[in-house]
Amino acid sequence: MRRLQPQGLARAAAAALAVAFVGGSCLPDAQAVTTEQLLFLEAWRTIDKAYVDKGFNGQSWFRVKEDYLKKVPMNNRQQTHDAIRRLAASLDDPFMRWLEPERLAALRRGTAGAVTGVGVEVTFTDSKAGSELAVVTPAPGGPAEGAGIRAGDVIEAIAGTPTKGLSLYEVSDLLQGEEGSEVILRIRSSGRPSRDVAVARRRVTIVPVAYEVCSGVNPASLPPGASAPGRVGYIRMATFNGNTAGATQAAIQDLKKQGVDAYVLDIRSNGGGLFPAGVAVARMWVDRGEIVLIADSQGVRDIYSADGNALDASTPLSVLVNKGTGSAAEVLAGALRDNKRATIVGGTTFGKGLIQTIVDLSDGSGLAITLARYQTPLGIDINKVGITPDIGLEDSAEVEPEAGKLPPPNAGAVCRLLASDVAPRLFK
16 A cells, blocks of 8 residues: 555646546537537546546446537536536535635635635534534624624524524535625524624634633543643644644644643534645644545555654543534544544534545636545544544533533633533543
8 A cells, every 4th residue: 555645645636637638538529619618528527537436426427428518508608607517416426516716716715714704613503402503603803703693602594594404514605705795694692582693794814723721620521540630731623724733733732831631622513624634633643553544536545644743642632523523624533533542522423534626627616526535544434424422422502511511612611611510521
């Protein structure tokens, strides 16, 4: 098995795509191919070469191409975009999609550390009313905070769309939009009736990592052998973008210098982001062993391994997860679990064992393409299954301590829980 650096998979995909545009294909007579059809063929070839499932959802991919060229109108850019959108949807892959230029640009900004939206971190929590979308924290100085939205508020609807039954990916799409555009959020605060709040979207800087020392921790939440009252380094990791690895390194180094007894890494409602960032963070905790196994469209297995430069491979670590923990966050959780580096606490994760890449098309739009599957170091495929925690705890929308439940993922609420009489067990 060959071992790749974090950039290896992206380079392999790029090489495959380069081949895609110089190789031959069964095209209609060159004189009959219009500019719009050429854009469609660009999208078709990109999927043909990079998509992980070479069965293409049970379709003859070459016949699909011919049918589209012969039967689907592509007389203007809107029709061509509609055709590409339908082409991507035909794969029945919820993560495979066409991105209009504006959405692609917003996605690029998000992975770089900023998005155009309402400036709020959200999570799904369990309540008497069922699963609800709760506000973890509004971005300081952001649009949501300015509109009076606070941590613990429940978002019942976004632009008229009820949030129950949505995924965090769908919620993110609804919250983001053009700068200056307005979105109506249906908000329910504790002790108040539901109300509609108008929020103007603007560019918001994403803070991927925040941390704090929790003092006076109840012995129930400390690892075996730790002296009470203990000190726990709480790290909240909201996403994996270009700044996550550097911010995590700074957090671990500072908390280690302060002599914490253990770490609590909170990746609840972290839907992922940049795959290399997930691998980089795992290497900060794991000194030896595998991080993740990759299977590409040809079934070739690649391995990302620890590099022997972990920042802290021994201080006890607990990782908080829930059904909003997905993708790169599951890569991290799986690596820590299988290497016996951490105790996994919370709820079963989302189950997204797939890796996407974004490919630009020549007109400024793009395709989010599933190009590989991954497995945890022990060879476990978690796609559509998720990672089962070692210790099960429900999420709560309440910021005050509750027995058997975790508060929203922010330092103040979690530290209060760990110091309370109902502090949960976090370590095996």
